[in-house]
Amino acid sequence: MARDNESSAKRQLRSAQWFGSADKNGFMYRSWMKNQGIPDHEFDGRPIIGICNTWSELTPCNAHFRKIAEHVKKGILEAGGYPVEFPVFSNGESNLRPTAMFTRNLASMDVEEAIRGNPMDGVVLLVGCDKTTPALLMGAASCDIPTIVVTGGPMLNGKHKGQDIGSGTVVWQLSEEVKAGRISIHDFMAAEAGMSRSAGTCNTMGTASTMACMAESLGTSLPHNAAIPAVDSRRYVLAHLSGNRIVDMVHEDLRLSKVLTREAFENAIRTNAAIGGSTNAVIHLKAIAGRMGVELELDDWNRIGRGTPTLVDLQPSGRFLMEEFYYAGGLPAVLRRLGESDRLPHKDALTVNGQSLWDNVKDAPIYNDEVVRTLDNPLVEDGGMCVLRGNLAPRGAVLKPSAASPELMQHRGRAVVFENFDDYKARINDPDLDVDESCVLVLKHCGPRGYHGMAEVGNMGLPAKVLEKGVKDMVRISDARMSGTAYGTVVLHVAPEAAAGGPLAAVRNGDWVELDAYAGKLHLDISDEELQTRLAEADPTAASREIASTGGYRQLYIERVLQADEGCDFDFLVGCRGSEVPRHSH
Incomplete structure (x- = not known):
């Protein structure tokens, strides 16, 4: 009976529509893949897992993703799946002009069509710099297949004159000091090399860290995904375990629509207030919800978020950086504090590991009450947007x-x-x-x-x-x-x-x-x-x-982009279009 169930699960795999037939089409799809040295037994019905990689040397926050992808692959193979890595548009905020937000929707289209048009049963999203997280989640949500997020992690604390400095935040601070005549341009430039001294995203609670926390509070990643530093070996362990888990998610048919519910977004809004998260999360969560068909309005941020204390003492709102946040217990510590005070709206919301959000965090250790503050000693009494x-x-x-x-x-x-x-x-x-x-x-x-x-x-x-x-x-x-x-x-x-x-x-x-x-x-x-x-x-x-009038993508953007309160998505991209396999051409 177990074998019959296993066979039934294999027949239901999406990738079987490419590789599962003994006709001309199956022959061609398998043959082309075999030019990479793939043996016959890899096509025996095991889940094909896509690894959607935003690696790019022009996106320095994501430049270490090749190594992360290798650890994801190990986990997939260990769990009985077969990994296939593919690139998508990498829209990093650090170099891209005029702004990575301009290409967030473009990247999401790349992701959506890559998933829908290729033989994969589940997908691992490798995200990091600001807009890669919402872009990949938006694209995956439009397809609705089993999906798990693996973030690249924040960089180590910056160092300048023996003090910790926060990436991004220190630029705004020191730039104003130069304008005010309180420091010299030489002092300003001396901080440059020490601000970004390892792989990873900004080490403050900027948009990258915020969206990593949003992904975790939404239930789309394993616990602790948001805060493990990029160069910490535990980041690679999490990547490996995420590779394990996505294979099980395929067998369980645990698609994004079962995780990205209205309840999950309400949890994320409350979490954003507790971490002192970026205003950009307002736009990105609305866009992700829109792709999933979940109603989310601007006023929900008032209704759900207002009255929530900010517990995380992190720059730019507070003092510490992402290293301290992880060592203090990371996002699970924050969610536990919210849950114990009945401020986590939906404890039973499902997450990608198959457990509820509360089951994942109810026993989470909290190591530092200065970094993750208690409810009676918040950084801000009301941190809701x-x-x-x-x-x-x-x-x-x-x-x-x-x-x-x-x-x-x-x-x-x-x-x-x-x-x-x-x-x-x-x-x-x-x-x-x-x-x-x-x-x-x-x-x-x-x-x-x-x-x-x-x-x-x-x-x-x-x-x-x-x-x-x-x-x-x-x-x-x-x-x-x-x-x-x-x-x-x-x-x-x-x-x-x-x-x-x-x-x-x-x-x-x-x-x-x-x-x-x-x-x-x-x-x-x-x-x-x-x-x-x-x-x-x-x-x-x-x-x-x-x-x-200049044409190109710029014209498409201006003509079809929605306003900020609607998530700045393109009007024709809102909604879930599913993963139905396009007709083959052979």
Whole structure:
């Protein structure tokens, strides 16, 4: 009977539609694969596991993935599967211009079609730098086959002048110090070599670490995947075990749709607040949910996340880095703290190891109460993402309270307006700029269409004349994103964006803007009539139309990208299209 069940499982394998027949097509598919030295018995019905690799020397965060892939292969072979590694577009934030967000959807299309069109029964996603995690999960979700995530891990702590420094965060800090005249350019440059001193992603709670935590809290990876340092041998053990597990997932038919449920996303939203995660997670989780057909709205971040304390004391919100986070217990420690205080919404959510999220973490050790704080001693009392609305953001905007200045969470100031990022760069340090620390910096035309890809420029550096006074934060508002490594009282993702005719396009120098993060309010102090008159007089979409006329992927992006509150996916990619095998051509 066991043998009959095994045979039944093998007949159901997706790869059998390529390799399982004794006709002309089966002959050709097997024969072509055999030119790699594959023997007959590898085609006996064992699961074919794809290893989707974002390795690239142009994506330095992922440059060690060849070695990780080898450990995944060992695990797959050990469990009775056959591994096939394949490359996909590697969109690393570190080098790609104008921003890796511009190609997130392109990479997801690459992943989706590679999975659907090739003989694989399950897939291991090798992810790391910021956008590779959402891109690969989006593509895999559209196919819905058994899938497990293996992250490359964060780099070791940076070192400078005998102190730990955080990748990304230290750049923003020291750059402001140079502008303020407190350190020399030589001191600034001296930190460069020490910031990134091993393989891996940013060692702060930037977008890469945030999305690794999101993948783990969603249940798409094994426990501890998010935080093990890239060069720690335990990273390779996890890769090996993930290779083991994906083979079992194929036999169990444990597809992504059974893991990426509405409940899983609610767990992830709560987790993001507890870790002080990046604002970029708002956009990426919405896009992943959209591919899975799960309803997730911007207001869910208020409903589920607000009131959750930030427990992880990590830069840019706090003091420590990802090494300390892992040594303190990693994400399982955070999830245990949430669960023990009844703040984990859905303990029974299924994960890829076949256990519930709570079963995975209920006995997790917690080694350091400074790094992973207790509920009665949080880093921030309410770390849930603030969703703001008002006449300036009718479809919403976001603010990260754990990285903001408490005294600026309620603020009314005079607008200093920059029409685009070039305008900002040209004027921000002009001694004649009419600005002081009470003003509100407003940046337009940097949203999905306006600065194709919605670049991470929303954390505008402060004017030199303000920095020289010792001021370190001002309210900043834009339709852009910001790096998860950045900090400050920064309002982002204003929707609709200026280039889509949103109210942000109407803001003028000298207007008064009111922010009340506690009340979720973002208001431009002019009448509705004046606002409509200003928008009618302008043509805010002209710039994006001009860019679109150049053709190519850029035109596709501008014409079909959704707004920030919708996840910035392409409208034609939303939804799960399944893994039905396309007709063969032989």
